[in-house]
Amino acid sequence: xxxxxxxxxxxxxxxxxxxxxxxxxxxxxxxxxxxxxxxxxxxxxxxxxxxxxxxxxxxxxxxxxxxxxxxxxxxxxxxxxxxxxxxxxx
Numbered sequence: 745x746x747x748x749x750x751x752x753x754x755x756x757x758x759x760x761x762x763x764x765x766x767x768x769x770x771x772x773x774x775x776x777x778x779x780x781x782x783x784x785x786x787x788x789x790x791x792x793x794x795x796x797x798x799x800x801x802x803x804x805x806x807x808x809x810x811x812x813x814x815x816x817x818x819x820x821x822x823x824x825x826x827x828x829x830x831x832x833x834x
Contacts, residue, residue, distance in 0.1 A: 752788065753780060759795050768799040770830050771806055778829035779820070790820055 757780065761773035776791065783791065794802060794816060804810035806824050 763799050765799060768803060771803055774830045775824050779823060787820055790818060
């Protein structure tokens with residue numbers, strides 16, 4: 745059974761913000777908070793596949809310390825690499 749869009753957003757947001765480290769939460773969760781509401785179906789599929797990857801790899805791709813693998817090297821990854829969506833609470 746397919747999730748409706750609201751349920752899918754809630755589920756994906758939870759997965760994006762519960763990665764295991766605070767740094768990954770801010771990077772991956774922050775990206776979803778900034779861009780997730782506007783995701784197309786293709787964007788959702790890309791992000792859901794991204795969430796299956798290891799945090800250290802995702803973070804390295806975002807920071808530019810590792811080459812982004814071809815399946816993830818799409819325009820959304822370019823937005824992710826900007827890191828202009830991270831808001832660290834004080």
